[in-house]
Amino acid sequence: MNAMTRRIIIGTAAVSMALTMAACGKAGDKGSDNKDKSIGLLLPENATTRYEKFDRPLIEAKIKELCPDCEIHYDNAAADPAKQAQQVNSMITKGVKVLILDAQDSVGIKSSVESAVAKGIKVVAYDRLAQGPISAYVSYDNEKVGELQGQALLDAMGSKATPQSKIVMINGDPGDPNAAQFKAGAHKILDGKVDIAYEQTGQWKDTVANQKVTAAITQLGKDNIAGVYSANDGMAGGIATALKGAGINPPLTGQDAELAGLQRILVGTQTSTIYKAYKPEADAAAEIAVALLEGKDFKSIADTTATSGSGDSVPAKLLAAVSVTKANIKDTVVKDGLFAPAQLCAGEFAQACKDAGIQ
Structure with missing residues (x-):
């Protein structure tokens, strides 16, 4: 084999190897495609x-x-x-x-x-x-969540939780299957213990919940509302505004442990939420x-x-979810780091945090 032949063979082998490596590279690229x-x-x-x-x-x-x-x-x-x-x-x-x-x-x-x-x-x-x-x-366990909410409302009402006591019930969006389960669980606890005198959907919107509770106050009379069930904290915000506007502050539930909801609990304009x-x-x-x-x-x-x-x-x-009140905010959401004390206790909420043992 002369030198020229050897160079041709070597050159051909090099090209072949390069093509093979390129093909492998493409295969690898395809394999790493997400x-x-x-x-x-x-x-x-x-x-x-x-x-x-x-x-x-x-x-x-x-x-x-x-x-x-x-x-x-x-x-x-x-x-x-x-x-x-x-x-x-x-x-x-x-x-x-x-x-x-x-x-x-x-x-x-x-x-x-x-x-x-x-x-x-x-x-x-x-x-x-x-x-x-x-x-x-x-x-x-969403029905259990509703049970926790109902029990939290009864606990907050204390001796005022009687079959004659009128409460307002604002449920979630009917298109959400969880809303039906929250409602069922709450009814399981509340039925027969209090009078659910007004019940509507708030559609998970604070504005709608505000309108519904405003209508309930007009219909029932502000002094006849002993408690309000709100299926979540977002709606509870709108409800708290309506209650404040009427000059009343009955027990009010919520859910989701939102920052605003927890802060309302600290200052006493909401009594409970559910921490999931x-x-x-x-x-x-x-x-x-x-x-x-x-x-x-x-x-x-x-x-x-x-x-x-x-x-x-x-x-x-x-x-499993947990019911949260002012008494256990420190040992639940704060302990878990959901919100830092500096965030929870900012501005007007500083003294309320101090009273709850949150520094």
Whole structure:
């Protein structure tokens, strides 16, 4: 073999090796493509502070911890069911493999869930149990939450909690299945113990709740209202304003341990809220989503079942909530670091925090 031949052979081998390496590189690039590791997250609204401040960042952080190369697609329905249906279609188009869905309308979203599942997407219902072929559900024991709220109202009313005592009941949005469960749990505790003289939906909006309670005050008379059940802190804010405007301050419940709600509890214009720690719920949803993505068993996380409004039995993780009053704010939300004392006790709330032992 002469020198020229050897150079041709070596040159050909080098080109062949380069092409092979390039092909391997392309294959590797395809393997690292995040399309097959994409998770969608759809939250229902942004009027309630929890979703953007806690749920979204906590879920995203846990997914990234468990699956660093996972791609996360996010959107918020802003309380618009039609918009959320469009967002599900967008997630399908983007090719997500798992969708964490907190439904704005648990019934209306059913066809969208069916469309997603038909495309091979696994759907995890978060906080609210959507109808349709759901793979898993993560939330709190919502009827128990209602029971805690009802009991907190009775406890705050004390000796005034009699079958003749009139209370106002402002429930959540009927499109939210959790609202029905909160309502059922509260009724279980309150029925027969007090007179639910006025009951309406506040649609999870402070303005609507304010209007409804203002109407209740006109209808019942301000001095005849012994207590107010509010299904969450957002509505309790509007209710507290209406009560203050009428010059009364009966016991008032809430839920979600929002900053404003906790501050109202400290100064005495709200008597209780329900603390549902966001991190355990967010972590469980992320863990299940990643397990579904990787084809792994998640039954150790979803250790019970729940039945949706469409009658489907769904593997579920149901966490326990805590009733919070001024007496235990320090040992619950402050201890868990939900809000720093400096944030909770700012300005006009400093003395109230000091009185509650929060420094």
